[in-house]
Amino acid sequence: MKEFNVVLAGVGGQGTLLAAQILGTAAIKEGLDVRVSEIHGMAQRGGAVVSTVRMGEKVLAPTVLDGQADALLGFEPLETLRNLKFVSEKTLVIMSDEKIPPTELSIKKMKYPSMEEVIAKIQRFAKNLTVLETARLAKEAGSILTQNVVLIGALAATGKMPVKIESLMEALRELVSAKHLEMNVRAFELGYKYLRDRTRSKRL
Amino acid sequence: MPNSRVLLRDELGKRVLLLGNEAIARGILEAGIGVVTTYPGTPASEIGDSISEIAAEAGLYMEYSINEMVATEVAAGAANCGVRALTAMKHVGINVASDLIMTLAYAGVRGGCVIVTADDPECYSSQNEQDNRFFALFSSLPCLEPSNPQEAKDMTISAVEISEKLELPVLLRTTTRVSHTRGPVVYGKLTKPQLKGRFIKDVKRLVMVPANSRPKHDVFLKKVEEAKETSEKSPYNKVVREGKGRKIGVISSSSAYNYAVEAIDLMGLDASILKLGMTYPLPEKMIGRFLKRHKKIIVIEELEPYLEIQVKAIAKDSAPNIEIYGKMEKPYFAKAGELSTRAALVGIATILGTKLRIAFEKIDAEYADVAKELPSRPPILCAGCPHRASFYLIKKVAGDKAIYPTDIGCYALGIAPPLNVGDIMICMGASIGAAQGISKATSADTVAIIGDSTFFHAGIPGLINAVYNNHKVVLAVLDNLTTAMTGHQPHPGTGVTGMQVPSERIAIEKVAEGCGVRYVKVVDPFKIKDAEVILREALQHQGPSVIVFRAPCVLMAIREKRRKGAEPLIFRIIDKCTNCMACVKLLGCPAIIVENEKVGINEALCTACGLCASVCPYQAIKCGETD
Numbered sequence: 155m156k157e158f159n160v161v162l163a164g165v166g167g168q169g170t171l172l173a174a175q176i177l178g179t180a181a182i183k184e185g186l187d188v189r190v191s192e193i194h195g196m197a198q199r200g201g202a203v204v205s206t207v208r209m210g211e212k213v214l215a216p217t218v219l220d221g222q223a224d225a226l227l228g229f230e231p232l233e234t235l236r237n238l239k240f241v242s243e244k245t246l247v248i249m250s251d252e253k254i255p256p257t258e259l260s261i262k263k264m265k266y267p268s269m270e271e272v273i274a275k276i277q278r279f280a281k282n283l284t285v286l287e288t289a290r291l292a293k294e295a296g297s298i299l300t301q302n303v304v305l306i307g308a309l310a311a312t313g314k315m316p317v318k319i320e321s322l323m324e325a326l327r328e329l330v331s332a333k334h335l336e337m338n339v340r341a342f343e344l345g346y347k348y349l350r351d352r353t354r355s356k357r358l
Numbered sequence: 359m360p361n362s363r364v365l366l367r368d369e370l371g372k373r374v375l376l377l378g379n380e381a382i383a384r385g386i387l388e389a390g391i392g393v394v395t396t397y398p399g400t401p402a403s404e405i406g407d408s409i410s411e412i413a414a415e416a417g418l419y420m421e422y423s424i425n426e427m428v429a430t431e432v433a434a435g436a437a438n439c440g441v442r443a444l445t446a447m448k449h450v451g452i453n454v455a456s457d458l459i460m461t462l463a464y465a466g467v468r469g470g471c472v473i474v475t476a477d478d479p480e481c482y483s484s485q486n487e488q489d490n491r492f493f494a495l496f497s498s499l500p501c502l503e504p505s506n507p508q509e510a511k512d513m514t515i516s517a518v519e520i521s522e523k524l525e526l527p528v529l530l531r532t533t534t535r536v537s538h539t540r541g542p543v544v545y546g547k548l549t550k551p552q553l554k555g556r557f558i559k560d561v562k563r564l565v566m567v568p569a570n571s572r573p574k575h576d577v578f579l580k581k582v583e584e585a586k587e588t589s590e591k592s593p594y595n596k597v598v599r600e601g602k603g604r605k606i607g608v609i610s611s612s613s614a615y616n617y618a619v620e621a622i623d624l625m626g627l628d629a630s631i632l633k634l635g636m637t638y639p640l641p642e643k644m645i646g647r648f649l650k651r652h653k654k655i656i657v658i659e660e661l662e663p664y665l666e667i668q669v670k671a672i673a674k675d676s677a678p679n680i681e682i683y684g685k686m687e688k689p690y691f692a693k694a695g696e697l698s699t700r701a702a703l704v705g706i707a708t709i710l711g712t713k714l715r716i717a718f719e720k721i722d723a724e725y726a727d728v729a730k731e732l733p734s735r736p737p738i739l740c741a742g743c744p745h746r747a748s749f750y751l752i753k754k755v756a757g758d759k760a761i762y763p764t765d766i767g768c769y770a771l772g773i774a775p776p777l778n779v780g781d782i783m784i785c786m787g788a789s790i791g792a793a794q795g796i797s798k799a800t801s802a803d804t805v806a807i808i809g810d811s812t813f814f815h816a817g818i819p820g821l822i823n824a825v826y827n828n829h830k831v832v833l834a835v836l837d838n839l840t841t842a843m844t845g846h847q848p849h850p851g852t853g854v855t856g857m858q859v860p861s862e863r864i865a866i867e868k869v870a871e872g873c874g875v876r877y878v879k880v881v882d883p884f885k886i887k888d889a890e891v892i893l894r895e896a897l898q899h900q901g902p903s904v905i906v907f908r909a910p911c912v913l914m915a916i917r918e919k920r921r922k923g924a925e926p927l928i929f930r931i932i933d934k935c936t937n938c939m940a941c942v943k944l945l946g947c948p949a950i951i952v953e954n955e956k957v958g959i960n961e962a963l964c965t966a967c968g969l970c971a972s973v974c975p976y977q978a979i980k981c982g983e984t985d
Contacts, residue, residue, distance in 0.1 A: 165735065166737065174540075174761075175540065178375050178540050182373065182374070182375045182542055187540050187541075188540070188542060189506075189539055189540070190375070190539065191535065191538065191539050191541035192377070192538045192539070193402065193482055193483075193534075193538065194400055194403070194404075194483065194542070194845075195536055199738060199739070199768065199771060199843075200737055200738045200739075200740060200948055201735055201736075201738070202735040213616050214615075214617075214620050215507075215616040215620050215699050216535055216539040216540075216541075216616075217535070217611075217698060217699070219624075219698070219699045219700055219716070220700055220716070221716060221718075223722050226782055230736070232733065233735070234730060235728055235732055236729070238724075238733055239722075239725040239761060255951055255952075255953075256734065256735040257738055257774075257946050257947075257948055258733045258735070259777060259952070260735050260942050260946075260951060261775055261946060262733075262942075262944065263952070264733060267731075275728050276726075278724065279724065281899055298962060320829075327433070329361075332620060341925075
């Protein structure tokens with residue numbers, strides 16, 4: 155089996171680290187080799203952050219080579235653009251439409267690009283793009299803080315990742331506190347269902 | 359987020375996903391280490407933090423020491439009683455501890471003593487990217503370099519064993535991509551830590567006066583020779599792949615090894631690979647034999663040409679005609695920044711004159727087109743961070759002409775616009791000393807900025823110097839009651855220890871008074887009017903003055919509020935707003951947003967600190983009110 159590479163791009167505080175850990179833990183349960191790269195410390199303070207998860211029979215480097223992501227989970231539109239160098243035609247791009255304007259925009263009086271512009275840019279790199287209203291789905295699940303798990307649900311629904319849903323659920327149970335587990339499971343299901351339904355409607 | 363209880367499980371053979379630093383913590387438990395010390399610093403912090411969470415249950419002693427020097431002294435003291443000890447720090451922490459380490463090498467240890475240095479290629483969260491393998495070469499202390507979390511655990515245990523065998527402290531050098539990579543780790547047996555040993559009085563061995571140091575230097579050099587034999591036999595130094603044609607040999611270690619092997623495999627290159635895990639002393643004979651059976655050697659390593667220099671020296675005797683490629687004569691690989699599979703691929707292809715299958719130039723060109731329009735998103739002070747209030751005040755009172763030496767911590771983010779506070783920052787504690795030089799050499803007002811944990815770490819000698827030599831400087835201690843940047847570790851000002859038990863709380867203002875500072879005040883940075891008066895007084899004071907800006911880190915405060923179940927307050931912008939943009943221009947708070955040229959507040963980010971309300975000239979920002 156070739157390895158499966160996921161790039162998770164977002165803003166510090168959005169839960170990319172937990173999302174990466176959930177994917178890595180699920181892969182371990184499948185008996186796969188795994189590397190998860192994380193950035194801690196100063197970079198986390200509201201700055202752009204990237205985590206990567208690589209799984210397969212044998213994986214060495216924790217980071218993903220340019221153009222070699224199998225999936226890019228974009229937690230924020232601008233951060234999705236910032237990581238397009240990992241993307242090629244084969245990459246599944248799953249992106250939240252929740253904008254977090256960088257402070258630089260306010261100070262320099264610049265405008266956040268429109269969703270159409272963002273999508274057009276992504277489509278220059280990738281053929282397979284799904285945009286999710288993660289904030290709405292997460293709120294429906296019970297908390298705005300579950301957007302990261304909505305995205306994981308959507309990734310699982312592609313069926314491309316070499317990890318069973320049961321393993322992802324088990325990872326969720328291990329890593330999320332009992333108090334918040336139920337809403338996270340709901341968030342996963344909402345993300346999963348959203349992508350599945352969309353894929354179906356496309357086929358019709 | 360860290361769930362360190364997983365580390366305590368006595369499940370031999372269990373395969374668990376661990377962060378490299380957690381793997382070192384597991385190694386600590388498997389090695390039966392009794393004393394663990396640290397000063398937090400990225401990328402080393404989770405070693406101490408994991409142990410702090412479970413120390414009492416695991417039955418070992420852990421402390422957050424005041425700085426890396428003291429941390430190493432405590433560990434070395436325990437190790438000289440025969441208790442196994444480990445101290446962990448970021449790469450620049452070794453600079454602080456170096457005075458001890460260089461001579462501890464002569465004195466030696468009796469119980470295993472491991473010094474973890476976590477290097478940070480690419481400066482993800484550091485002021486430099488020094489390569490501490492040279493510290494091993496400089497001090498001649500044995501050095502192990504893991505390439506993944508499993509090795510990080512295994513080498514922690516091996517480092518203890520080597521240390522006890524040679525009676526020397528041993529360096530365990532990781533990088534960000536080892537410490538902050540999660541990977542599978544197979545659990546070994548837990549060992550009950552031994553907490554008490556015996557101090558054997560032996561002046562000749564332990565008191566490094568010249569008469570003792572001279573003979574001890576010879577003893578030390580003999581141990582280094584012994585360490586060379588250990589390195590020759592080390593299971594961490596091995597030829598992991600023998601090429602068929604035996605033309606090309608690759609030598610690598612640490613994180614670089616992963617990129618090297620991936621690059622070789624992607625290229626389908628027929629090459630032998632020598633992986634080095636014990637990188638001081640190097641296994642010279644093993645390397646010599648490897649050189650002899652190849653025609654071309656490629657050394658792939660991150661940062662400095664540490665291996666390359668030594669491999670070339672070995673080649674002089676064993677294979678003088680061999681071609682050796684790396685980063686010395688020609689920069690096939692860069693000395694600065696992080697290595698990557700891409701950098702390894704490009705370097706190897708350039709050396710061999712082959713063409714790469716992946717068209718990186720095409721990816722670069724397309725990406726550059728997207729990137730040029732992207733606004734940057736550097737790390738910033740959090741919404742509600744008390745440092746923003748302090749900086750706003752300091753800037754308002756002392757102005758643009760004042761000079762602001764700053765220090766290591768979250769508050770270094772004060773350099774971002776619109777606050778722009780921070781004119782020189784070099785290393786821990788340097789703000790205070792630099793301010794004194796600047797104040798002597800200019801007539802400008804000088805306001806040094808330092809955090810609470812950094813003040814305890816390295817600020818106090820500088821402050822005493824200011825009093826003793828009567829320098830007219832203002833020291834602003836931004837006291838957020840925690841070591842925030844590295845993950846909210848306690849410090850002497852918090853009254854809690856690494857064992858998570860209460861202790862004497864040391865007040866910064868008392869320390870300053872004790873150092874002889876005549877003007878010492880404590881202010882709440884959110885009470886802007888009161889703080890302003892005090893800051894003006896301090897600037898007029900002849901001689902050094904200290905103002906402690908005290909308010910808890912907002913991340914901690916929010917967590918506390920959530921735990922108590924308090925309803926979050928919300929600030930809103932009311933009709934009176936004229937869109938003058940003062941709040942945007944003065945504060946740069948991420949919760950203040952401009953949409954369709956109108957100011958608004960992002961309710962998800964707002965922490966209700968009220969700073970924007972106090973700076974609004976039209977009183978147009980109110981708590982809880984709607985339009």
